[in-house]
Amino acid sequence: xxxxxxxxxxxxxxxxxxxxxxxxxxxxxxxxxxxxxxxxxxxxxxxxxxxxxxxxxxxxxxxxxxxxxxxxxxxxxxxxxxxxxxxxxxxxxxxxxxxxxxxxxxxxxxxxxxxxxxxxxxxxxxxxxxxxxxxxxxxxxxxxxxxxxxxxxxxxxxxxxxx
Amino acid sequence: xxxxxxxxxxxxxxxxxxxxxxxxxxxxxxxxxxxxxxxxxxxxxxxxxxxxxxxxxxxxxxxxxxxxxxxxxxxxxxxxxxxxxxxxxxxxxxxxxxxxxxxxxxxxxxxxxxxxxxxxxxxxxxxxxxxxxxxxxxxxxxxxxxxxxxxxxxxxxxxxxxxxxxxxxxxxxxxxxxxxxxxxxxxxxxxxxxxxxxxxxxxxxxxxxxxxxxxxxxxxxxxxxxxxxxxxxxxxxxxxxxxxxxxxxxxxxxxxxxxxxxxxxxxxxxxxxxxxxxxxxxxxxxxxxxxxxxxxx
Numbered sequence: 001x002x003x004x005x006x007x008x009x010x011x012x013x014x015x016x017x018x019x020x021x022x023x024x025x026x027x028x029x030x031x032x033x034x035x036x037x038x039x040x041x042x043x044x045x046x047x048x049x050x051x052x053x054x055x056x057x058x059x060x061x062x063x064x065x066x067x068x069x070x071x072x073x074x075x076x077x078x079x080x081x082x083x084x085x086x087x088x089x090x091x092x093x094x095x096x097x098x099x100x101x102x103x104x105x106x107x108x109x110x111x112x113x114x115x116x117x118x119x120x121x122x123x124x125x126x127x128x129x130x131x132x133x134x135x136x137x138x139x140x141x142x143x144x145x146x147x148x149x150x151x152x153x154x155x156x157x158x159x160x161x162x163x
Numbered sequence: 164x165x166x167x168x169x170x171x172x173x174x175x176x177x178x179x180x181x182x183x184x185x186x187x188x189x190x191x192x193x194x195x196x197x198x199x200x201x202x203x204x205x206x207x208x209x210x211x212x213x214x215x216x217x218x219x220x221x222x223x224x225x226x227x228x229x230x231x232x233x234x235x236x237x238x239x240x241x242x243x244x245x246x247x248x249x250x251x252x253x254x255x256x257x258x259x260x261x262x263x264x265x266x267x268x269x270x271x272x273x274x275x276x277x278x279x280x281x282x283x284x285x286x287x288x289x290x291x292x293x294x295x296x297x298x299x300x301x302x303x304x305x306x307x308x309x310x311x312x313x314x315x316x317x318x319x320x321x322x323x324x325x326x327x328x329x330x331x332x333x334x335x336x337x338x339x340x341x342x343x344x345x346x347x348x349x350x351x352x353x354x355x356x357x358x359x360x361x362x363x364x365x366x367x368x369x370x371x372x373x374x375x376x377x378x379x380x381x382x383x384x385x386x387x388x389x390x391x392x393x394x395x396x397x398x399x400x401x402x403x404x405x406x407x408x409x410x411x412x413x414x415x416x417x418x419x420x421x422x423x424x425x426x427x428x429x430x431x432x433x434x435x436x437x438x439x440x441x442x443x444x445x446x447x448x449x450x451x452x453x454x455x456x457x458x459x460x
Contacts, residue, residue, distance in 0.1 A: 049391075051342075054349045056227040074356075096227075100349055 038064070040120065041110035046070075046103035052086075055100045059089020061113040068107015073100040075145065084134060090114045091135050188218050193229040195236045198243050205247035212251045212260075213331060220341075221250055224348060233355050238363060242351065245369040249347070252340050253375045254279065255308065256331055259324035262310035270311040274376050277304040282336035283327065289335035303377065343372075343383075350390060353398040354407075364408035365394060371415065382420040385427055389414045392431045402435065403442065410434050 046052065046068060053059070055074060063086050070079045079085055079101075089097050121128045188210070190202040202225060209218040225243060228234050234242075251257070258273055281292050296302045311317035331337055347369060354362040368389065371382050393410050396402035404410050417430035 051346065051349075054345045055352060056224075056348070057345055058223065073353075094226075 038110060040116055041112045044109050044111050045106075046109060047106050048103060050103040052101040052103065052109065053089075053097050055097050057097050059086065059092065059095055059097050059114070061111050062086035062090065062117070063101075063109040063111050066108040066110055068103055068109075069105040070107075070109075071102050071104050073102050075099060075142070077145070078104070087131065087135055088138060090117065188215060188222065191222060191226050191229065194225065195239060197236060197240050198225070201240055201243045201247070205243065208247060209250060212257070213328060217250070217332065221247060224344070227348070227352075231355070233359055234362075238366060241363075241366050242348075245366060246344060246348075249344055249369050249372065250340070252336075253373075253379075254283065254331070254336060256283065256324055256327050258308075258310050258375075259321045260328065262312050263318070263321050263325055265312065268311070268313040270309060270313070273308050273310065275306050275308060276302065276376055276380065277306060278302045279336070279375060280306065282339070283331070283334050285330070285333045286335040286338050293335070303380075305376075346390075350394055350398075354394070357398040358407050361394075361397075361407035361411070364411045368411065368415070371418065371420075378420045381422075381424075382418075385418040385420065385424060388424060388427060388431070389418070393434065402438075404434075404438055 041064060043066075044063075052063060052070070062084060065079055065081050065083050065085065067081060070083075070085070071077070072079065072085075085101060086097070089095060092098060117131070121131075188206050190199045190206070194202060202222065205221055206218045209221055224246060228239050228242060255273075255275060258271065262271055278293055278296060281296065282289050284292065293302065309317070310321060312321055347365075350365050351362055354365045368386055371386050372379065373382070389411060393402070393404065393414060394407065397404045397407050413434060414427060414430055417426045418424075419426065
């Protein structure tokens with residue numbers, strides 16, 4: 001009797017995990033699309049002026065932008081729709097936000113907690129590789145921006161005059 | 164909604180332990196001596212006010228200023244002191260705690276707003292209730308409360324109220340106050356980055372908020388108005404106020420928590436208009452060639 005109940009349940013659970021594995025493999029090979037993660041996320045509506053999180057606050061969740069305009073306050077970077085934001089807080093040694101995020105135009109975001117992300121990772125370690133790529137892409141983007149700002153501020157070096 | 168509520172219950176239970184998995188509550192390393200003394204006193208007070216998790220939140224918030232060369236020791240001490248004061252905001256639970264400790268048992272009569280009582284409820288319950296009260300225009304209804312520990316019934320009621328501090332962490336008011344402190348600290352950080360001389364003025368704006376009832380509500384509205392109209396646009400580069408600290412001082416002088424914001428709004432409009440006129444005058448008087456003379460070799 002017990003096995004008759006558990007077998008279909010476990011079969012369905014296996015199907016879910018295999019489906020997740022296929023989706024993650026597809027996204028790892030793709031351009032980091034987040035569509036497959038959406039079923040695990042909670043919807044949140046933001047009004048203009050709302051702060052989703054502040055710099056140096058403890059980071060507990062990340063957000064996927066569905067609609068509206070959002071600004072990373074300290075760096076002045078406006079995030080387009082379809083961006084995942086807040087993932088660096090999970091990887092930060094102090095587990096603190098690296099920037100503040102403000103909603104400029106009303107919209108909707110989907111949020112997922114780091115705890116859920118860890119559960120997804122336990123179920124499928126390849127998910128961790130996907131996140132590494134995502135965080136690296138964001139860090140390289142920040143480095144590029146800083147290099148660009150430094151180049152604008154530093155006067156160009158002139159060749160030394162020969163005697 | 165259910166997940167959020169259960170997570171808040173879990174945080175509440177963790178907060179009851181004095182020694183959390185992260186270790187005992189001691190001020191972090193790297194604090195200047197004077198700040199360490201303030202932090203140690205604040206931790207004791209916050210443990211009494213709320214719980215260990217709340218005291219740890221205070222210490223975690225202090226860590227962001229450790230080692231920053233642009234934060235003088237005096238400013239750091241003031242941040243530590245004012246943050247502790249703001250985190251121990253006055254609500255009916257706190258007044259009950261203080262009334263029970265009063266050796267004279269003096270009766271206190273306090274006038275709270277209805278929304279202050281409703282916001283003591285968990286956020287999932289308080290939010291729709293507050294929304295309903297706002298629709299029927301009852302948010303600011305006044306409730307007079309006697310806090311009297313001398314009578315048997317009064318003392319028992321105060322003890323019940325004081326025991327509600329365990330549930331304060333999941334109340335709607337607690338969430339709002341956490342967001343306020345987070346915003347205040349964010350504005351201090353922005354001031355240190357964009358206009359360091361104004362950082363002290365931003366820190367001192369915390370002294371605008373105290374008490375409860377209409378006075379507190381009006382002061383909170385005034386604070387947000389000053390930050391939204393003067394500080395935030397200045398840091399964003401939208402409003403070029405070279406002396407933001409002076410502008411904030413003028414705005415605070417016009418702010419009166421016992422009266423509506425008319426005087427404050429007029430003063431803010433005057434500050435913005437005055438600065439716009441000065442900028443136009445400078446632009447009109449400067450010749451086209453003069454602006455580039457600095458870059459000429």
